[in-house]
Each structure stands twice: as C-alpha cells, then as structure tokens.
Amino acid sequence: MSAAGQRLGQLALVLPLVLFLGVFFVWPLFSVLEQAVSDPVVSRHLPATAAASAAWDRTSAPPAEMQQALVRDLRAIDDDQVLGDLVRRLNSAQPGFRTLMRKTVSAARAGGGPLDLAELDPRWREVPFWRAIADATNPYTDRNLLAAVDLQRDTSGAVTIIPEGESANRAILLRTFLVAATVTLATCLIGLPYAMLVASSAGWRRQLLLAAVLLPLWTSLLVRTTAWYILLQDQGLINSTLSALGLTARPLPLLFNRTGVIIAMTHVLLPFMVLPIYSVLIAIPKNLVPAAASLGAGPIRAFVHVLLPLTLRGIASGALLVFMAALGYYITPALIGGPKDQMISSVIAFYATGSANWGMAGALGIVLLAATLVLYGIYGRLSAANTTRA
Amino acid sequence: MLRAGRFLFGAATVLFLLAPLIAILPLAFTSSSLLTYPINHLSTRWFEELATAEAWHRSIVNSLIVGAGTTVLATVLGTLAALGLRRRITFGAALRTLFLLPMVVPAVVLGIGLQILLARLALANTYAAVIVAHTVVAVPFVLVSIAASLDGIDPQVERAAASLGAAPARVFLLVTMPLAMPGILSGAALAFATSLDEVVLTLFVAGPNQLTLARQMFSSIRENISPVIVAAAFLFIIGTVLVGGLLIAVRQRSIRTAAMP
Numbered sequence: 001m002s003a004a005g006q007r008l009g010q011l012a013l014v015l016p017l018v019l020f021l022g023v024f025f026v027w028p029l030f031s032v033l034e035q036a037v038s039d040p041v042v043s044r045h046l047p048a049t050a051a052a053s054a055a056w057d058r059t060s061a062p063p064a065e066m067q068q069a070l071v072r073d074l075r076a077i078d079d080d081q082v083l084g085d086l087v088r089r090l091n092s093a094q095p096g097f098r099t100l101m102r103k104t105v106s107a108a109r110a111g112g113g114p115l116d117l118a119e120l121d122p123r124w125r126e127v128p129f130w131r132a133i134a135d136a137t138n139p140y141t142d143r144n145l146l147a148a149v150d151l152q153r154d155t156s157g158a159v160t161i162i163p164e165g166e167s168a169n170r171a172i173l174l175r176t177f178l179v180a181a182t183v184t185l186a187t188c189l190i191g192l193p194y195a196m197l198v199a200s201s202a203g204w205r206r207q208l209l210l211a212a213v214l215l216p217l218w219t220s221l222l223v224r225t226t227a228w229y230i231l232l233q234d235q236g237l238i239n240s241t242l243s244a245l246g247l248t249a250r251p252l253p254l255l256f257n258r259t260g261v262i263i264a265m266t267h268v269l270l271p272f273m274v275l276p277i278y279s280v281l282i283a284i285p286k287n288l289v290p291a292a293a294s295l296g297a298g299p300i301r302a303f304v305h306v307l308l309p310l311t312l313r314g315i316a317s318g319a320l321l322v323f324m325a326a327l328g329y330y331i332t333p334a335l336i337g338g339p340k341d342q343m344i345s346s347v348i349a350f351y352a353t354g355s356a357n358w359g360m361a362g363a364l365g366i367v368l369l370a371a372t373l374v375l376y377g378i379y380g381r382l383s384a385a386n387t388t389r390a
Numbered sequence: 391m392l393r394a395g396r397f398l399f400g401a402a403t404v405l406f407l408l409a410p411l412i413a414i415l416p417l418a419f420t421s422s423s424l425l426t427y428p429i430n431h432l433s434t435r436w437f438e439e440l441a442t443a444e445a446w447h448r449s450i451v452n453s454l455i456v457g458a459g460t461t462v463l464a465t466v467l468g469t470l471a472a473l474g475l476r477r478r479i480t481f482g483a484a485l486r487t488l489f490l491l492p493m494v495v496p497a498v499v500l501g502i503g504l505q506i507l508l509a510r511l512a513l514a515n516t517y518a519a520v521i522v523a524h525t526v527v528a529v530p531f532v533l534v535s536i537a538a539s540l541d542g543i544d545p546q547v548e549r550a551a552a553s554l555g556a557a558p559a560r561v562f563l564l565v566t567m568p569l570a571m572p573g574i575l576s577g578a579a580l581a582f583a584t585s586l587d588e589v590v591l592t593l594f595v596a597g598p599n600q601l602t603l604a605r606q607m608f609s610s611i612r613e614n615i616s617p618v619i620v621a622a623a624f625l626f627i628i629g630t631v632l633v634g635g636l637l638i639a640v641r642q643r644s645i646r647t648a649a650m651p
Binding site: 028197 | 407480485498590620
C-alpha cells in the first residue's frame with residue numbers, strides 16, 4: 001500500500017470516533033457554554049426595540065421612535081408564555097417590570113395607534129427601565145458567568161462583587177474546594193504510607209495489599225456509596241459496634257453530614273492516590289535508602305531527604321487526580337451528605353432539573369469544567385515529564 | 391515496634407478498603423426489612439422482589455439493553471480508533487487527548503449538555519440517548535485497553551503474513567485481530583461495567599421508561615432504603631468478581647500463548 005493510501009486508511013479508521021465524540025461530547029459541552037452566555041429572549045421578541053435602541057445614548061430620555069417600537073413589538077406578541085419569559089428576564093435586571101409590563105401590554109392591545117408610555121405609567125420616564133431593555137437586547141451576556149463567581153455589572157457596566165448574603169455561589173465554590181482539599185489530604189495521609197508499605201513488601205503480602213486497592217476500584221461507585229450509607233446509619237454497623245463496646249452512649253451522627261461525606265469520598269478515591277505513588281516508588285532503586293543509612297542518615301532523615309523528593313511526582317499526580325475527581329463529585333455527596341454538604345455538581349443539577357435555570361446551570365458548569373481542564377492540563381504535563389524521565 | 395506499627399497500619403487500611411464491601415453483603419439475605427445486624431433469619435425474599443417487582447425487574451432489563459448497546463458501540467468505535475492511532479498520524483497526540491477527555495470531564499456538566507443536545511436532536515427519553523451517553527464515557531476505557539494490546543503485537547508477524555501473500559484484510563482478520571482479542575474483550579467488559587455503573591448521565595438523559603438498575607438504586611436510596619438495594623449491590627459485586635476473573639483468565643491465557651514458541 002502507498003504511504004498516502006495508508007494515511008488515508010488510518011484517517012478512515014479514526015474518523016468514526018472523531019465524529020461520534022464531536023457530536024455527542026464536544027457539541028454538548030459547547031451547548032453548555034451557549035446556555036451560559038446566551039440571552040436571546042429580548043432580542044428575539046422585541047426586534048424593533050432592539051434595532052431602535054442602537055441609536056439611543058442610554059442617558060437621556062429614550063427617543064419616541066424606540067418607545068413606539070416597543071409598543072409595536074408588544075402588540076406583535078400573542079403568546080403568553082413568551083410574554084412571561086420576557087417579563088421574567090426584564091424583571092431580573094430591574095424590579096418593577098412585572099406590573100409595568102402587564103399594564104403596558106393591556107394598554108397596547110386595547111388601542112391600535114401610537115401610545116404615550118410616559119402618560120400611561122410614570123416609570124416609563126425613568127431611564128433605568130429603558131436601560132434594562134437596551135442592555136437585554138444583546139443576545140449574548142456575561143451575566144451568568146459573572147454571577148457564577150458572585151460578580152455582577154453595576155449600572156455603569158463595571159464588574160463588582162455581589163454583596164455577601166445575596167448569592168450563595170461563593171460559599172458553594174469554597175465548600176467544594178474545601179471538601180476536595182480535605183479528601184485529597186486524607187487520601188495522601190493514608191495513601192503515601194500505604195504505597196510505601198506495598199512497595200516494600202513482597203510475595204503474597206504485596207499481592208494482598210494491591211488487591212485491597214484494586215478490588216474497591218473495580219467495584220461500582222454506587223455500590224461503595226451504598227455500603228457507606230448502610231454502615232454510617234444511626235443503627236449501622238459502626239454505631240452499633242461502638243455502642244456494643246460501650247464507647248458511645250448514643251449513636252454518633254455520621255450520615256447526612258460532612259464527616260460521612262469525607263469518609264466515603266476518601267474510601268472511593270484512595271486507590272487513585274495509592275497507585276500513582278506506588279508506580280513511582282517501585283521505580284526507585286532499592287539501595288538508595290541503605291546508601292543514605294550507610295552515610296549516617298537515620299530512617300527519618302533518609303525518608304525526608306532521599307525517598308520523599310523522589311516520590312514527590314507520584315504524590316503530585318495522585319493529589320491532582322483525587323482533587324480533580326473530588327471537585328466534580330455528585331453521587332456521594334448527594335446520598336451521604338446533608339443539605340449543607342452539597343458541592344458544585346449538586347447545585348448545577350439543581351439549577352438544571354429543579355429550577356430550570358439553564359443559564360446559571362451552564363455558567364456554574366463552565367466554571368467547574370474550566371477548573372477540571374486546568375488541573376488535567378497540569379496532570380498531563382506532569383505525567384509526560386515522568387515518562388520522558390523514565 | 392516499627393514492624394508492629396507497619397502491620398497495624400497495613401491491616402487497618404486493608405480493613406478500611408475492603409470491610410465496607412464485605413460487611414453489607416450478608417444484609418442481602420436478611421428476612422427483616424431493616425438494614426441492621428444481627429440477622430435473625432435468612433431469606434431470599436429481597437432477591438425475589440428484585441426479580442418480580444415491576445420497577446426493579448424493568449430496570450434490570452433496561453440495564454442489560456443499554457449495557458449491550460454501549461458495549462457494541464464503544465467496542466466498535468474504540469477498536470477502529472485504536473487501529474487508526476497505531477501508527478504515526480497527523481494530530482495523533484491531539485486526537486488521543488480528545489479521546490481520553492470524557493474520563494475527566496465532570497459528569498454533571500456533560501449530562502446537562504447531552505440533555506440539551508439530545509432534546510434538540512429529538513432523541514430525548516429514548517434508549518438510543520442513554521446508549522450514546524454511556525458510550526461517550528465508556529470509549530476511553532475501551533481505547534486504552536485495546537491500544538495496550540495492539541502495542542504488544544510484533545509488527546514482524548504481520549509483515550511475515552503479508553510477505554507470504556496475505557492481503558491486508560486477511561492479515562488483519564487472521565493475524566492482528568486474534569492477537570488483539572484479549573484487549574478487545576477486556577475493553578468490551580470495561581464498557582459494559584461502565585454502562586452498568588453509570589448514574590449521573592442517566593439522570594439527565596433517560597426518560598421514565600429507560601431507568602437503569604444503577605439509576606433505580608440511586609433513587610431508592612434517596613426515597614426509601616430497603617434490603618432490596620443490598621440485593622442489587624450483591625449482584626453488582628458478583629458481576630464485578632465474574633468480569634474481573636474473566637479478564638484475568640483472558641490475560642493469563644494470552645500470556646501463555648505469547649510465551650509459546
């Protein structure tokens with residue numbers, strides 16, 4: 001076969017998966033981004049107003065032409081659902097639109113000719129109402145993305161921080177970060193010594209220790225979470241054992257709180273910490289620590305100055321993997337956690353399915369996606385460096 | 391002193407890793423409707439409920455349908471792509487990254503995107519939607535598994551077959567395929583396991599008629615937890631052990647054949 005023909009053949013083999021992932025993986029992620037930044041209601045349903053607003057200076061009273069364009073646009077809308085969407089969108093930017101619009105629409109529908117809006121309602125004399133409409137005529141917005149990290153634009157268009165107490169997103173992002181960091185630390189504290197133990201043992205002991213890591217990894221995530229749900233209950237095995245031993249008078253609260261979430265997530269993610277560290281450890285020559293000892297270093301000194309620096313890459317890889325996976329966790333916090341332990345994924349799911357606020361769901365999704373991809377990029381660099389060194 | 395400490399730490403960690411999985415299994419055979427020890431009477435009533443109750447029965451059938459569809463689709467796409475990536479190819483590194491990315495992207499984000507897209511394509515609430523969603527996250531596992539087994543094939547063997555007059559298609563069918571079979575089989579098993587365990591994407595793309603076993607377990611734990619969930623978990627664990635055993639057997643066999651002169 002010619003080289004060109006072979007290359008063509010290779011492309012033909014790869015193409016089906018490229019197309020499949022292009023349609024069902026890349027496109028959905030772009031749809032999420034589109035949801036986050038698109039704001040089509042006003043531009044689609046008030047087209048004449050949108051066109052007229054371009055000529056307005058946004059500070060003086062709006063020109064009569066823009067006012068009459070609005071009246072014409074409102075007359076053209078005969079779908080109450082559309083009207084509801086429109087009012088909701090405008091009201092979120094400027095409270096008061098709900099009553100104002102109801103009044104204006106019924107007046108516009110009653111008569112055919114031009115309508116004196118300022119006469120109808122004094123609020124139409126106020127610039128902020130018109131500015132809210134003009135702002136909303138842009139089909140794209142950064143409102144949701146800013147709100148996802150608790151920022152907003154003030155009336156002059158500058159980005160400001162949403163005051164404490166008005167939005168919970170910052171608290172949720174912080175909580176997600178905190179839970180992920182705690183789980184990463186916990187898996188590291190258990191995983192590093194465990195990986196060292198596996199690497200330093202041999203024969204059936206090593207097989208057993210490795211199997212203990214691999215078996216949970218192969219077991220369904222849902223099953224592992226279910227197991228913790230059952231064990232952590234008030235009448236679960238942990239509490240009943242503690243009370244049978246006389247250690248506790250009443251059951252420890254372990255389910256539907258942070259403790260339970262951390263325990264279960266640490267269990268689920270521990271293999272992702274142990275395996276990268278282990279693979280680095282077994283590549284370290286066995287005679288380095290004895291060499292350090294022969295030069296007079298105690299076991300702790302040998303560990304800190306010889307073993308730990310060599311293991312650092314494995315620890316970093318493991319920590320990145322665990323942290324990245326923990327950031328996006330949904331099932332475990334949803335089942336084991338209480339309302340105060342829900343992480344960003346639960347909030348995204350709530351916005352999407354609970355309140356149908358696709359804009360906010362998309363914006364928070366983009367924040368989570370961006371954080372994950374950055375971490376994955378660092379991880380990729382790290383493991384590429386590992387292979388070139390090895 | 392140090393040895394005792396090492397032993398204690400090792401034992402405690404193994405216990406932490408394995409005990410939760412083992413501790414719940416006997417509860418599948420309780421006759422009580424509470425998930426607590428001690429178990430006074432053994433019974434299989436929860437397995438019977440799993441097999442007969444409409445919602446559970448249906449979810450098991452759905453899981454098998456979706457799992458089978460995902461396995462076929464992911465294995466075909468993954469095998470083709472792995473073959474295409476075998477030799478140097480333009481944008482090879484970028485393609486590999488793209489193919490592995492579904493493992494990394496948070497499931498909830500992908501779930502929202504798929505829900506929007508599948509609704510636009512008029513595929514929402516269909517088996518096809520669930521199979522497609524599961525295939526997206528299963529394909530990386532298939533690809534990694536098959537690529538590893540293709541890497542292990544000595545190109546000289548294929549060249550030898552070609553030099554003896556075999557056409558490329560014949561070389562592929564009679565030489566490459568059989569040698570890559572262990573990787574393809576473990577890829578298929580991983581795809582099925584991924585589909586079986588998938589919850590988050592299913593939450594977003596499945597309609598009430600496509601609820602899978604994992605999805606049914608997820609909502610039952612939230613609404614009313616009963617030993618029937620442990621019975622389902624028992625099936626999952628048995629399935630894992632079977633698939634894991636199968637994979638190890640296939641691998642050992644391929645090592646043995648490879649070792650033969």
